[in-house]
Amino acid sequence: MAEKLKIIALGGLNEIGKNMTVYEYGGHMIVVDAGIGFPDDEMYGVDMVIPDLTYLVKNKEKIRGIFLTHGHEDHIGAVPYVLREINVPIYATRLTAGLVRLKLEEHRLKADIRTVEAGQTIQTGCFKVEFIHVNHSIADSVALAIRTPVGLVIQTGDFKIDTTPIDGDVIDLTRFGELGKRGVLALLSDSTNVEKPGYSLSERKVGESLDGLFKDCQKRIIVTTFASNVHRLQQVINCAAKYGRKVGVTGRSMENVLKLSIELGYMDVPEGTLMDLTRMKGMPKSKQVIITTGSQGEAMSALYRMAFSGHRQVEITNEDRVIISASAIPGNEKTVSRVVNELYCKGAEVIYSEYPEIHASGHACQEEHKLMLSLIKPKFFVPVHGEQRHLQTHARVAAEMGINPKNIIISDIGRVIEFSSKSAKLTGTVPSGKVLVDGTGVGDVGSVVLRDRKHLAQDGMIVVVVSMSSEDGSLISGPDIVSRGFVYVKEADDLMSGMKAVVTDAIDGCAARNISDWATIKSTVKSRLSDYLYRKTKRNPMILPVIMEI
């Protein structure tokens, strides 16, 4: 039986973020992207989510390299965690490589990073990987055309079609068309914005809106966007230069990315345009621009601190025009709104998502997907990077474009798709899932800990401590009751003494029935107290009985 190509997503299917795809053929394996996801609402206290790396670790001898499509966190954020487990070369374009290096410095890790340009092809093991230029909301993004022994597979990475991009470099549609003509076995394509009809907005249109907001403006202009959106930053700087303003930068990630992209030549900043914030103080407001982090209203970001009067150098007044050149990522709507409201309260004029063409998404809309499908004409189609709603919508679009519905495969993380040159099917599964990162801990917060955190968050907790004799089980001291997050204790005397009475009564009851086993006593205390509190308050705090044996 001939060897099959296996494609396995370890992240990015049925979810937004933590993108990671494995290509496997015989003894050869490559990994495309290694991203993080953001914790959802129920993941209390979790900093980020990474893919389960079990399958990679198990096959570490096979892995020839990690190929990165672009420098966003959901595609490169997990690189340090992968490198701790396996040592393989990383292939990436220059900007992506630079961003990975920044990240590895923070983690004090070294790696073999190999810089590739769009148009180049890397051969490793039985795979030949061609980098193809695409447009996206970060510079230097690529799709990958992966030549395998059973045929050519294209993975788009995140992309859009921008016919007037800032760097003049339109997505390489010709190359996709050439490959399509020669025959593409399978296409794995970004589904993020497939629900949106029509075409995405060109980045250049945002520049026109920005220009309108700079022209004749007498106020200081404060702009926030995603730090990695190099082309947006370039347009802000262009406007500043055009209207004779100096630009100060605040927020660590913004400073880092700007420095890096200037060094690498991805940004062109006219001499003397950038200025240290502290030096701008005395200047007329109409000559100032501040570029800041905080487009998602993140607590403690520079814009957040400005809004809540906690920024050391910037005080917001009615002489400020604040431009939030970004849309809120689902789940961040309220935090962004809170910052907008505070800025308004301080007298600022605030321009945000309700303003026309103030932000352009980096993801293709429905008509762009149709164009790509018509060029690539894949035999098999696998929608990726999206929740179920996006994957199914993308499948429907592909079917409308003439892809045989039987050849459209909606997979899931950990599921194996096996390809021959003629067939594709879902076969087995490999370990996959969400590994939670909390502080320095990777994977030590799981469902039990999260369930407890949720319980504690909802109704708080009560600790009941008694000390009992190890000889005859008699009560020596207590019950002492400590509560947190339940009620304001200073105004709940009755409830506190009621609790003590219930606990004492429960322990006496056990003694009367000659129950001396600690576990039974604890569970009796817990259930009696729980009933009492639910009756009194309709709440269910966590109850922790502790018995000290003396």
Place this chain on the structure above:
Amino acid sequence: MAEKLKIIALGGLNEIGKNMTVYEYGGHMIVVDAGIGFPDDEMYGVDMVIPDLTYLVKNKEKIRGIFLTHGHEDHIGAVPYVLREINVPIYATRLTAGLVRLKLEEHRLKADIRTVEAGQTIQTGCFKVEFIHVNHSIADSVALAIRTPVGLVIQTGDFKIDTTPIDGDVIDLTRFGELGKRGVLALLSDSTNVEKPGYSLSERKVGESLDGLFKDCQKRIIVTTFASNVHRLQQVINCAAKYGRKVGVTGRSMENVLKLSIELGYMDVPEGTLMDLTRMKGMPKSKQVIITTGSQGEAMSALYRMAFSGHRQVEITNEDRVIISASAIPGNEKTVSRVVNELYCKGAEVIYSEYPEIHASGHACQEEHKLMLSLIKPKFFVPVHGEQRHLQTHARVAAEMGINPKNIIISDIGRVIEFSSKSAKLTGTVPSGKVLVDGTGVGDVGSVVLRDRKHLAQDGMIVVVVSMSSEDGSLISGPDIVSRGFVYVKEADDLMSGMKAVVTDAIDGCAARNISDWATIKSTVKSRLSDYLYRKTKRNPMILPVIMEI
């Protein structure tokens, strides 16, 4: 000095929800609306938020009545809590009155509810309150024109302008125009959708979309919307009747509201259209419609249970078309998305907010506000019902419409606006704020409890128990360490024994320095353990040292 009219918002300014406005003149007071707000993300475990009622309770002798504009929770939800404190008549239109009665039954409260019709005027104390019909996403909504000794004040309540409403009853623009001609001292107007340009969609357009989704459909149709959206429900029932389908209803609030609106004559359901869900089981799918709760993806709502296979009567298959005829309230985007994804996974076709004209908002957009301002031509303008961004945008729109900017007042909850027949100004403040309702507790969860819940949610907690001799302070037993929500204890042996060592060492250190004061020992244990854990894990669990005195 002549008496002034005071208008004081106790809720609904700088926030969405918990609307409540007080009108006070001399010894007379009326209250407009008594709504709840939804807890924000930081209010762990809180069920709802109501206005601080201190000012009402303090002035209970003055209050002549509560006037309700319509039956949504953010306008009537706090009525039971007000009635527990003060006993006054409630004035409302029939449907609103019916919904309040349902609510009071749940709370086992009785009240003096007086039914009023649009067009009627109620005189009470020195106020004459005229009810004026408006369009909104619930039937029987009114604005109030309040004649006071210093002049006429109009409070719009929530409204939109719908020239083709389902009940044929267009907002009474003529009456607003007549009052405008005679002279309106002040207008308090809904700001919810003022950021949106243009006009809101007519409810009838949603009916046309629904019709398109019913026509030729062979699947079972499941529709969810806000239970109180009587006209939307009417349109679903009309479609069902037109295409020969039976309608089953699931979800308690949906059943209650439907029953009430049929009883009161707000809905017209053709004989035999409604059917018990259990009786529909054997029928062809193409003959079934199910109306369900869960348009916000609420956990345990009927639609949620269907999606997660927890509904006893409804199993979702590929023979279902699910229509979510609602938009997600900010903050609910992710929960709605989760339900949509699950429905897709079960094979259903899902129609939601991305589908054109599948939902119409109940709030006026910018052009409608301009129309109202042009009719009413108030001397003073007070934007209400909105966050700061909405209030300021509404202020800007009013200024564009020719209202003197000096006469536009952006107030805040608890702030007093004093009106004479010629002037208006912000003067003092009265007690106001958010009172949190958790279970049966009203106001017993405050900032201390919330801070603890947040801390517990983020990093969990650790209880350290020791028993010490009351005579010489020597350690008798322990330390015992219990943790919850911190790490998975079974896989953290090293950390647990490390913690014990640190605690023992801290206590020994105190003994060596002859420290016998419990408070000092506790704080030493806490800080030593906290340092240790942060170094090991970069986390800050709550640490609770308990010393039992033996």
